[in-house]
Amino acid sequence: MTPAEQKKAAAAKAAEYVEDGMKLGIGTGSTSEEFVRVLAERVKGGLRVIGVPTSERTAKLCTELGVPLTNLDDTPHLDLTIDGADEFDPALRLIKGGGGALLREKIVAAASDRMIVITDATKKVAMLGAFPLPIEVIPFGSLATVRRVAEVAKAYGCEGKIARRADSYGEPFFTDSNNFIFDCSFGRIPDPDGLARELNLIPGVVETGLFIGIATLALVGTSSGVDIIEPK
Numbered sequence: 614m615t616p617a618e619q620k621k622a623a624a625a626k627a628a629e630y631v632e633d634g635m636k637l638g639i640g641t642g643s644t645s646e647e648f649v650r651v652l653a654e655r656v657k658g659g660l661r662v663i664g665v666p667t668s669e670r671t672a673k674l675c676t677e678l679g680v681p682l683t684n685l686d687d688t689p690h691l692d693l694t695i696d697g698a699d700e701f702d703p704a705l706r707l708i709k710g711g712g713g714a715l716l717r718e719k720i721v722a723a724a725s726d727r728m729i730v731i732t733d734a735t736k737k738v739a740m741l742g743a744f745p746l747p748i749e750v751i752p753f754g755s756l757a758t759v760r761r762v763a764e765v766a767k768a769y770g771c772e773g774k775i776a777r778r779a780d781s782y783g784e785p786f787f788t789d790s791n792n793f794i795f796d797c798s799f800g801r802i803p804d805p806d807g808l809a810r811e812l813n814l815i816p817g818v819v820e821t822g823l824f825i826g827i828a829t830l831a832l833v834g835t836s837s838g839v840d841i842i843e844p845k
């Protein structure tokens with residue numbers, strides 16, 4: 614299977630974990646979009662679920678396809694979140710935010726009893742960091758914030774280019790919460806737990822794309838099927 618087919622297979626498998634009456638967190642990205650398509654088919658067939666989308670983009674797709682939506686103010690406790698990832702390691706620590714939705718994704722996953730990650734096989738790594746770590750930062754004083762990010766990262770063995778994300782016109786990318794994203798090309802992150810903890814203490818850092826202790830299962834499309842991976 615190609616990576617695109619692997620994403621589809623993982624998304625289809627994830628739909629098997631959805632039960633009637635569930636309150637769902639619904640992720641962002643191409644794999645999550647595949648999940649929304651499968652979910653919408655099941656909703657057409659009579660499945661009753663309600664979803665909290667993790668981005669405006671996901672909300673739009675759900676609405677177009679007829680997946681009923683709510684929000685965390687009305688529905689603060691969710692049964693299950695299904696979302697993609699940019700990388701995961703054997704402990705199911707994740708890098709997320711390649712699609713720019715890491716803040717809402719983390720809030721929604723944290724409000725859920727379980728989070729199932731759906732990916733293709735290319736996302737599996739022994740050590741996080743080959744994918745640039747996205748960090749969501751308040752625009753005010755962002756360069757000062759990022760200077761501090763670089764100092765903290767260095768103390769955790771992480772060095773590399775830190776670049777503000779741009780949109781397709783070369784203009785600054787703004788998240789759904791009107792913040793910047795800085796992508797940190799560290800190459801390797803030897804201590805994701807420590808790095809995440811310390812980065813979150815920096816004033817101006819809203820969230821990082823490190824998801825630690827949040828994912829409970831990964832469904833990973835491979836060349837021959839879907840692997841079901843529990844955290845080690």
Ligand SMILES: O=C(CO)[C@H](O)[C@H](O)COP(=O)(O)O
Pocket residue numbers: 640641642643644645696697698699708709710711712713714715718
């Ligand atoms: O974190 C994310 C968006 O913020 C996505 O889950 C991540 O980028 C994976 O995307 P895709 O499913 O397109 O590979």
